[in-house]
Amino acid sequence: MHRSPLPEAETALADELATVRPDLTRRYAAALPGARAAVLSRLWRALAYEPLPWIARREPGRDGLALHLTDGRRLHGPHPDPYATAAYVKEVRLDGRPYDRAARLVADLAVPHAAAFAAELDHSTASSALSRAGQADAPPEPATSTEWEQRVVDGHPYHPNCRSRPGFSVAEQLAYGPEHRPVVRLGLAALTAGTDSCRVVGDWPDRFRDGRRVLVPVHPWQAGHVLARPAAPGVPAHPLMSLRTLALEDGGEHVKTALSARLTSSVRDVSVASVENSMTISAFAETVAARTDGLLHVTRTLGAVTAGTPDLAAVLREPPDAYAAGGAGERVVPVAALPATGLPRSPSWLAGFARLTLGVGLRLLELGVALEAHGQNLLVVLSATDAPVRLVYRDLADIRISPARLARHGVPLPALTGRNLTDDATALRRKLFGSLVAGALGATAGSAPALREALATAVPDLPRTADLAALREGPVPAKALTLMRLTPERAGDLWTDLPGPLA
Template identity: 70%
Template sequence: MHRPRTAEAEVAEELAAVRPGLLSRYTAALPGARAAVLSRLWRALAYEPLPWVERREPGRGSLVLRLRDGRRLHGPAADPYRTDAYVTAVRLDGAAYTDPAALVRDLAVPHCSAFAAELGHSAASAALARAGQPDGDPAGGRAWPRRDWEWEQRVVDGHPFHPGCRSRPGFSVAEQLAYGPEHRQVVELELVPVPAARCLVAGEWPPELRDAGRVLVPVHPWQAAHVLKRRGEARLAAHPLMSLRTLALPAGPHVKTALSARLTSSVRDISVASVTASAALSAFGEELAARTDGLLHVTRTLGAATDGSPDLAALVRESPAAYAAPDERVLPVAALATTGLPGSAAWLAGFARLALTAGLRLLELGVALEAHGQNLLVVLDPSGAPRRLVYRDLADIRVGPSRLARHGIAVTGLPARIVTDDERVLRRKLFGSLVGGALAAVAGSGAALREALETSVRDLPRTPDLPALLGEPLPVKALTLMRLSPGAAGDLWAELPNPLHGAEF
């Protein structure tokens, strides 16, 4: 049977043309990148409610999936909280697969072709990212960064649990090398002028981004070339952050640009509604932070602008570094693995206590943060101890108006899509992102996560939501099911074994 040309081969061909000196390192990195993606995929196959999996049969050190068509998929015992590349091969009816894209293609389930292509690109881009590191290692023994954007560049493998962790469809190899934060290049944002009279501006747009009655909107160069098909009148040097479309300016603020490419799971534009609501959301975040007794700060949105199209819009936000003293470090939780700190059980328990205390207090107020490793940052003191948290990007939080009203907090001006009194929705949002995402990724395994939670939970605030956290299965987004369900609206969910099940407190 004819096999389509692989993403790995396409990347190798482009790399030979644009950066031939990197080709041998890319080739050497491919097996590890495939295993990293396959491990994420195996987690999904083992735990997500996939309609074509009939039942799961755990064995001693193994797991067998019986598919509805009678086939059997065999692999190692699955740890839903494990982050290393521990799955190097699985067997489908006796045939071994090391390539996640080939596996999904041969599973032949609905919508598998597009997803298989994504996984191929994910593995190839992950190998490219690894090959581009100075010594092949994300941390590389380098000294801890002083600047916030340098921390973001240390996160090489992307999302810790999404099989599409490095999929960047629409980006050539040259563009990945130029714009990917893990490749540590300076990106020249295009400054596209829009007459002030037809530009919607919220908050205080920086004066340096205005010119003679015009608003200068920063545009990502990929967006300028592929979507707007125009150049700006000037350029602004910036450093790409983990999200790729958000960049740090030399003076400190961060700029979130419109980037109409699907990264990981979806296309995330900047709608007119987002610009309109930005000031109200920012003020809401400040009010929330003031009620956490200094445990958590929320970065402010300084200004937002759009010409009325989601393709030409930008937000300017405070840098999280604004909330760290000169002798402290503030870094995304996703970058903690590059510090070596989570290797200490005591450190991990202290961090879990801090993060859960802040999250539960805000949930009691009526706010569920999307506290994954990109949005949530931690402030470390000079010894490396976690002291405070910083949260950025309020766009995907959920707020409960009834809970907020009990605490005298209004929801005026907030987008309707984030407002809900459904306790299940609120708890899913926080528990799935914070425990099933950020804390699990920092712990790196179910055993380490359980130990950290058992140690920290005795000191957590006894809020009405704590019993649900301790006694119910842990909800997480069913990331693979979502990619295989293109017609489904909104998030789909899976339930993971609660790492605290059976523990006594």
């Protein structure tokens, strides 16, 4: 394989692991080839489908896909599958030179911002191997949605930065990553209620109060790396997929904390505006969900607090397991964790799952609400026989709301302004289809043929709407995740089109 000078995160992580967890070093080494293929497969998907300006044309052939670069070089790899989740790309060739590591390939492509992106890919590969190394100790059948989340090893199913956690040492990844099943003790930062710097909405519970002082749950990484103030040791909790959101160990609320680290693509903070709007959006979403005949529940926001800065804030939500009928043997599983359940995911099961998720998503979209229904936000309630029966949705901060569509259906517009509101049909469809079809459904199906079969069976049973027609007849929008990392000077989401499974 061709080797280029590049910071070796794989080696650096191995050296640190030998100090903090020597028992994992052999497992980590054994997991590296699979992690390299997983990250390279995600990168190849991006190279095959995203509008990268330095790719002049794409030329499919009998033996795979050739990418002709604007500088005259030629990159060759296997036939791409836009919905594949298997690590099927073991190597690609740049002008005949083989590469089995995404970071080295990007470094040698030498396109703008390649060096920074290559370092992220290097870190993503090493962290993926570390995540896989810890799964051998996973307990048997999970009992809660939190335990299911701990089974999600590779992170984002399509982003090459699926496990990139810059700023996290090996010890911190082991201490805070859900796939390592730690208990995290959240700190508590005290604010004085009623001051300009302390804004509380909803019902802030007594457990997070001390007289007139409001106690804000603080992630220990945030306390150690970002905040100037120390946070007193607080409550134990289990980290969820988003890393910054944790389930309290006593089975109570889920806590979204501020965590000013770049995870996958963006620094995900808890803005002052999101705190101020949280109860309004929650009440509105609960009202709209009631129009789905019980097929969708939204985890209610219970309360939120901010210190007037995105670096110190928290949101409390209902746990999704509250929407399972325990006596009936139901369980709640995050959609991202479905591949780990061992379900056969037969064509009929996939079709039923597609019918449920698309039916709910399209009904809300017609009303004027576009969910960001990717595998992290969307959970499915499975019956005792593993049939998908209902959906649970969490984290409402990034939904989109159409005032015109709401008015058409007589739904009152919530008192909101800003980025949540749009009447642009393209933006609304991108939000839902980009997360649900190009994300949750595609990753659950695991391949284009399986997704095509599931949708072909499910779609005829869905109400005919203009949004469904757009899905049936056109391409599927998806975030251009690699383009976004290679053009950091451009703010906001960038998009590409994937081949439509039904077109």
